[in-house]
Amino acid sequence: MDGQPQSKDFSVKFTMDEAQPRVLDRMAQGLLGTAMDRPEGRMKVTGTAPYAAEYRREGLVHGMLVRSTITRGRVTGIDTEKVQSMDGVIAVMTGGPLVRNPAQGTAHEAPAQSLPEVFYVGQPVALVVAESFEQARHAAQALTVTYDRADGADVDPATASDTETPEDDVLSQGDIDTAMKEAAFAVDTRYTTPPHSSAAMEPHASVASWTDGRLELHGSYQMLRHNVAELADALGVDEADVRIHSPYVGGGFGAKLGIAPEAVAAAHAARELGRPVSVVLTRPQVFEMTMRRSETTQRLRLGSDAEGRLTALGHEDWVSNLPGEAFAEPTAQGTHFLYGGDNRYFAQTLARVHRPCAGSVRAPGEAVGMIALECAMDELAEATGIDPIDLRLRNLPETHPENGLPYSERGLGDCLRDGAAKFGWDTRKPAGTRLEGDWWVGMGVASAVRVNALMNSTARVTLNPDGTALCETDMTDIGTGSYAILTQIVGEMLGLDASQIEVRLGDSDLPKSSGSGGSWGAQSCGSAVFLAAQGIRKALAEKLGVAADDLTLKDGTVTSGNVQHGFADLIDSPLTCEGTLNPGDTADAFSIAGYGAHFAEVGVHRDTGEVRVRRMLGVFSIGRVLNEKTASSQCHGGMIWGIGSALTEEIMHDPSDGRIVNHNLAEYHLPVSLDVPDLDVVLLEDTRDDEANPIQAKGIGELGIAGAAGAIGNAIYNACGVRVRDFPATPDKIFPHLPETD
Amino acid sequence: MIITLTVNGRRTELDLDPRTTLLDALRHHLALTGTKKGCDHGQCGACTLLVNGRRINSCLALAASHDGDEITTIEGLGKPEAMSDLQAAFVQHDGYQCGYCTPGQIMSAEAMLAEVAEGWPSYVTRALDDDPTLTDEEMAERMSGNLCRCSAYPRIRQAIGAVRDARASRTEAAE
Ligand code: FES
Ligand code: FES
Numbered sequence: 001m002d003g004q005p006q007s008k009d010f011s012v013k014f015t016m017d018e019a020q021p022r023v024l025d026r027m028a029q030g031l032l033g034t035a036m037d038r039p040e041g042r043m044k045v046t047g048t049a050p051y052a053a054e055y056r057r058e059g060l061v062h063g064m065l066v067r068s069t070i071t072r073g074r075v076t077g078i079d080t081e082k083v084q085s086m087d088g089v090i091a092v093m094t095g096g097p098l099v100r101n102p103a104q105g106t107a108h109e110a111p112a113q114s115l116p117e118v119f120y121v122g123q124p125v126a127l128v129v130a131e132s133f134e135q136a137r138h139a140a141q142a143l144t145v146t147y148d149r150a151d152g153a154d155v156d157p158a159t160a161s162d163t164e165t166p167e168d169d170v171l172s173q174g175d176i177d178t179a180m181k182e183a184a185f186a187v188d189t190r191y192t193t194p195p196h197s198s199a200a201m202e203p204h205a206s207v208a209s210w211t212d213g214r215l216e217l218h219g220s221y222q223m224l225r226h227n228v229a230e231l232a233d234a235l236g237v238d239e240a241d242v243r244i245h246s247p248y249v250g251g252g253f254g255a256k257l258g259i260a261p262e263a264v265a266a267a268h269a270a271r272e273l274g275r276p277v278s279v280v281l282t283r284p285q286v287f288e289m290t291m292r293r294s295e296t297t298q299r300l301r302l303g304s305d306a307e308g309r310l311t312a313l314g315h316e317d318w319v320s321n322l323p324g325e326a327f328a329e330p331t332a333q334g335t336h337f338l339y340g341g342d343n344r345y346f347a348q349t350l351a352r353v354h355r356p357c358a359g360s361v362r363a364p365g366e367a368v369g370m371i372a373l374e375c376a377m378d379e380l381a382e383a384t385g386i387d388p389i390d391l392r393l394r395n396l397p398e399t400h401p402e403n404g405l406p407y408s409e410r411g412l413g414d415c416l417r418d419g420a421a422k423f424g425w426d427t428r429k430p431a432g433t434r435l436e437g438d439w440w441v442g443m444g445v446a447s448a449v450r451v452n453a454l455m456n457s458t459a460r461v462t463l464n465p466d467g468t469a470l471c472e473t474d475m476t477d478i479g480t481g482s483y484a485i486l487t488q489i490v491g492e493m494l495g496l497d498a499s500q501i502e503v504r505l506g507d508s509d510l511p512k513s514s515g516s517g518g519s520w521g522a523q524s525c526g527s528a529v530f531l532a533a534q535g536i537r538k539a540l541a542e543k544l545g546v547a548a549d550d551l552t553l554k555d556g557t558v559t560s561g562n563v564q565h566g567f568a569d570l571i572d573s574p575l576t577c578e579g580t581l582n583p584g585d586t587a588d589a590f591s592i593a594g595y596g597a598h599f600a601e602v603g604v605h606r607d608t609g610e611v612r613v614r615r616m617l618g619v620f621s622i623g624r625v626l627n628e629k630t631a632s633s634q635c636h637g638g639m640i641w642g643i644g645s646a647l648t649e650e651i652m653h654d655p656s657d658g659r660i661v662n663h664n665l666a667e668y669h670l671p672v673s674l675d676v677p678d679l680d681v682v683l684l685e686d687t688r689d690d691e692a693n694p695i696q697a698k699g700i701g702e703l704g705i706a707g708a709a710g711a712i713g714n715a716i717y718n719a720c721g722v723r724v725r726d727f728p729a730t731p732d733k734i735f736p737h738l739p740e741t742d
Numbered sequence: 743m744i745i746t747l748t749v750n751g752r753r754t755e756l757d758l759d760p761r762t763t764l765l766d767a768l769r770h771h772l773a774l775t776g777t778k779k780g781c782d783h784g785q786c787g788a789c790t791l792l793v794n795g796r797r798i799n800s801c802l803a804l805a806a807s808h809d810g811d812e813i814t815t816i817e818g819l820g821k822p823e824a825m826s827d828l829q830a831a832f833v834q835h836d837g838y839q840c841g842y843c844t845p846g847q848i849m850s851a852e853a854m855l856a857e858v859a860e861g862w863p864s865y866v867t868r869a870l871d872d873d874p875t876l877t878d879e880e881m882a883e884r885m886s887g888n889l890c891r892c893s894a895y896p897r898i899r900q901a902i903g904a905v906r907d908a909r910a911s912r913t914e915a916a917e
Pocket of ligand 1: 782788789
């Protein structure tokens with residue numbers, strides 16, 4: 001070996017145990033961080049990017065799932081005969097591997113397979129397969145299912161008999177009751193948020209086929225390494241016999257983290273019938289059979305001294321899920337480390353109810369927890385008479401208020417200060433004093449915070465002698481910009497123009513990455529790609545007998561000393577390196593999170609109470625920005641989700657049977673273009689988080705939503721003096737309390 | 743039943759189940775999957791295409807009711823190596839994220855620009871007999887039938903605005 005890596009198949013493993021040098025800052029290409037267009041963009045805008053449902057196989061047949069119409073009980077009969085005689089019908093299937101609901105994110109095992117038992121209205125109970133989509137749909141509608149109904153199932157979390165308050169989740173530090181009594185100012189307040197739907201525009205879809213005992217499934221999934229394990233477990237086969245393709249995902253937002261009913265049904269039917277099967281959920285089925293975000297009730301207790309310094313902070317919450325599901329909305333996650341206060345109390349109560357499954361929806365925890373916390377902080381600002389920004393700045397702790405850990409990069413103070421200046425915060429008026437025409441106008445602010453996690457990830461990079469490169473991983477791009485940022489990392493490290501780089505994603509046979517979710521994809525998978533490219537740089541340096549740091553790679557040339565080389569001078573065959581990143585000690589030694597500040601200006605109609613968002617600014621501190629364009633687009637997305645959760649989005653459950661009444665896009669109100677003003681996004685410049693990972697970047701996909709709705713709620717209060725504590729802030733909750741005007 | 747559609751300039755005869763929507767005729771029978779299905783209920787706009795130059799939700803239309811019609815889909819606007827001005831603007835302005843609503847947004851925008859050129863008013867137009875100016879608010883209203891859960895709205899409007907301006911200056915130059 002004479003000390004030289006062989007030209008192929010070497011690997012680099014790295015564990016994030018300590019702060020890392022800013023290697024990327026020393027690179028010369030100048031590609032990373034720029035507002036590069038997405039390389040796959042041309043495919044998307046011309047309709048040539050293939051999404052899951054669009055794969056066509058010879059002999060493909062169509063499956064349609066049938067939903068339960070009862071809340072709780074057993075399926076006692078399925079009248080197969082009647083539909084078997086309908087045109088084109090091939091089979092009716094029930095029981096077996098069909099799953100009750102999707103796997104929770106990173107579950108790595110099959111979700112509950114409960115048939116014939118039924119746990120909620122909308123649970124899949126059967127699959128009808130026919131030659132055409134129209135035939136399958138018709139037969140599914142015609143299928144008669146009989147049930148043995150169990151009465152009295154709990155559907156309302158407020159009255160559910162089965163509740164859990166896990167001791168592990170209770171945190172009691174100091175004495176909050178006494179601290180609240182002795183506080184100069186105290187706010188003890190309750191907020192509620194409704195269930196939300198991810199409502200990705202692409203409905204869940206799977207096309208399954210088996211060849212020589214191996215399943216190939218085109219699906220729409222976020223985390224392929226886990227999805228393979230979940231699907232294999234559901235079907236009772238080896239993981240090695242399952243391959244999933246998800247090169248394009250039409251939105252995920254958590255709904256596509258875990259394997260869902262349509263994938264298992266398609267794979268099962270394809271195996272039984274020996275034909276490729278496509279199963280696409282209808283929009284109502286997406287609402288019912290995939291994850292909802294739990295509703296929350298939250299009690300916030302904030303006590304402060306005369307100067308507004310917190311002495312007491314309590315955040316208790318009540319959420320729900322189906323029996324047997326391990327997931328509970330981590331409502332207070334961000335509250336634990338955002339603000340100080342010596343006396344603290346946290347507890348969570350989970351009610352078991354027969355509503356569709358609750359799971360991760362964009363920024364589980366902070367998305368709703370920060371609404372309550374940030375509105376409560378606004379209430380405290382009002383009580384103390386201290387400016388809301390000043391109040392927040394006074395309460396940023398030196399170290400984590402519960403475990404004393406130091407913070408890694410935390411730009412919150414700068415975000416609040418810079419944002420205030422940019423937004424014109426100093427022109428804000430006292431609550432209910434600014435009437436312009438028919439509109440009360442006001443401003444609100446909220447902090448943004450989202451925990452940051454690093455996950456095991458592997459990626460493979462190949463450099464070719466002709467100066468092209470290939471990057472391969474099972475990572476997905478769910479609209480987040482993975483294709484773009486991985487291209488940029490490779491280009492930056494190897495000195496290549498983006499046009500010379502191909503990024504191949506979304507195939508479970510490729511090296512296993514973190515997948516997309518929890519805002520950890522870009523940094524985890526990006527770090528693995530960085531490591532692989534760094535391995536290639538080292539190999540090139542060794543060929544030249546110099547240190548990797550002494551190489552300059554730019555525009556396809558390698559410069560060392562004063563000598564320039566082409567790649568073909570150094571390698572005569574492709575050079576491949578696999579990089580693996582593992583989280584390490586920094587995760588336990590530091591409190592690592594993304595931070596930001598939201599500013600909103602709203603108008604509240606003086607007669608109707610209608611709220612219009614007039615302008616919004618988000619300032620974020622996320623370590624290294626990998627692509628200015630895709631990162632700020634992610635922020636837009638989060639902020640607009642904030643508008644939705646502040647003003648319109650709400651899953652409504654029928655109080656008698658728990659079913660989702662508004663299971664469609666006409667009645668579940670996503671923000672539309674007219675609800676969204678031009679948004680202003682600022683990403684703090686030159687920020688780096690050295691403790692987070694070797695590329696110093698943090699997640700951005702979820703930070704943008706965290707706190708956004710709180711800023712809007714606070715702006716509503718500032719506009720008209722009405723404090724909405726039950727979200728969304730629809731006009732009926734506002735106009736009865738509006739001040740009289742003439 | 744046999745129907746004839748002219749899709750992106752090509753006449754095709756199709757033998758379809760009468761229940762087949764125009765959207766499914768394209769996606770399942772003509773392998774034109776650029777037009778997306780987001781809801782199948784006329785609630786999201788992902789399936790927007792042009793019928794005889796006007797935008798419609800193709801999931802709400804039975805193929806049979808369009809016998810003889812001229813259909814334009816996203817595939818008819820441009821190709822990856824030869825994008826239309828709107829398509830290129832969406833890439834440049836990042837007027838998308840996951841890309842699933844995008845073909846519908848682009849088709850809708852194409853028709854919307856024509857509607858404005860013909861003087862159609864909208865809900866936010868101040869006076870019915872004025873020629874509407876395509877302000878950001880007008881664009882927002884006229885594009886509100888196309889949902890984008892990734893929430894690319896501000897940049898979708900930037901992309902459309904850039905094309906509005908470019909087309910206007912081309913027209914001026916020609917005059
Ligand atoms: S698919 Fe036609 S409007 Fe949604
Ligand atoms: S780009 Fe994803 S829904 Fe619009």
